[in-house]
Amino acid sequence: MTSEELPLLSGADIRRLADLLHLRPTKTLGQNYVIDPNTIRRIVNAAHLESTEHVLEIGPGLGSLTLGLLDRAQAVTAVEIDVPVAEQLPKTTEQWRPDSADRLAVIPADALKLTGDEIVAAAPAAAHGPPTAIVANLPYNVAVPVMLHLLAELPSVRHGLVMVQHEVAERLTAGPGSKIYGVPSVKMAWYAEATMAGVIGTKVFWPAPRINSGLVHFTARTPPATTATRTQVFEVIDVAFAQRRKTMRAALSAWAGSGAEAEELLVAAGVDPKARGEVLHVTDFARIAEQYHARTTP
Template identity: 70%
Template sequence: MVQPPDTAATAPLLSAADVRRLAAELDLRPTKQWGQNFVIDPNTIRRIVAAADLAPDEHVLEIGPGLGSLTLGLLDAAAAVTAVEIDPVTAARLPRTAGEFRPERAADLAVLHADALALSAEQIDAVRPPVAATGPTALVANLPYNVAVPVLLHALAELPGLRHGLVMVQEEVADRLAAPPGSRTYGVPSAKAAWYADVRKAGVIGTQVFWPAPRIHSGLVAFTRREPPVDSVARTDVFAVVDAAFAQRRKTLRAALASWAGSPALAEETLLAAGVDPKARGESLDIAAFARIAAHRPDASRRQGACA
């Protein structure tokens, strides 16, 4: 069972010495290829777990657990944890680390050696801890910096049971994910994340709590799942509009969507039908507006005729 709060608050977490000891044991040198920056400060782990606002009966998905710093904190707060790790060395060591530091909770941890960019619900279900009645309901992770956005979007797309979560990413990526329409940092990640969830920036993490220390600060991003703004159009169709609109940020939507619609004239017609000013730019639109544009796209015969 999950530890009561007073026990969880005092349970030992990995210290800087523990992290370096485990790394030395594994002859591990953190690599940029897998975005490995390990948290070495227990108080930062407690802060992340508290901000994640987990219920004690939740099944948590962790992506990129590394040596297990966050994993132990998640085991203290939730019923079960499934950790997805691409590095075979750290993936093989993690169950033993849980057994050493949380022997009474080790059976509630499942470790899946897999690429998070190709993760499926079936893979997770195949290793689900016995205590978990369903798939993951929360995502809490220190995401690899180099693939943070695609990993997050893939998880949201493939795992509709994820109701909420908290991820740590580069601070500038956190700003982009949480940016509202019209802001300087609003772009493709902001719009696509908004298709799935309400997203907000939940804090900043300094560099010295990591080993090796990154050059820039990290940001915490919290999300809460909600229904897509329009259910009559496919997500892939909406995302195609988003990609086209931001591929040429300086252009008006009439020009930026010309290839997507078939011609500038068809783009203008589509935008007007969707209630969007053809002279507007992509950064001014929310995800609902992109969905309306996708819903009014000219049919294939008209696009082919415009291009003939």
């Protein structure tokens, strides 16, 4: 039986598991479970996984996507913040994929508080190395911080596919010059090239969210070559977009010391002082950070 033919959790299966756990999905944890097997297959196909890969899944919930990932990848490490749900997942996997259960590891924890070393240490024995891909249905309220945290902690990740709120997907994939280009867009660009890979409607979830979801596909790339650290570059990004309607000269004036110092800094970095943050590439922000810290470091 091929991976396309193996059974996946249906809406009835999801509700049965929820009843077993006395689970009532909450907005606080961003619990919206996919109840349509065809949507799971669509997500897994769009992830372009190789059979040898170790996949990191965040927020596996009741296991809809987990089963689909086990059908394609060598190993899956799943991070689930809801402890009773995390404890049920290996049991569900044993029932639905008895031959694959030993290729799954479940970490009952908040992904934002995990280090890369902790994730690697908890991986199943079948994983020959750290995660190479992230595939997840991310909780809407923490999607961006989770992505940025994991990409910082796991440089081994080469690519991935995440499902997030459609508006978040648009922001993560926006390019310079777009009205929605901002902090998430630039920081994501530090780590990877991100593109929209599709839209998912509300009816395939339980409970159904109010708006559509977006699929974001990303491919890791080498960060810009710069003497500035990632933290220093991200500081410039945060300052630049704190007041996004201002020119860079105005936005950076207090941070740089004065308007004149901000202008001098920007010119040295090859950035037009009259430009706004939403037209700059991540490489521009890196040059600004580099110039600033070259001037302020003894």
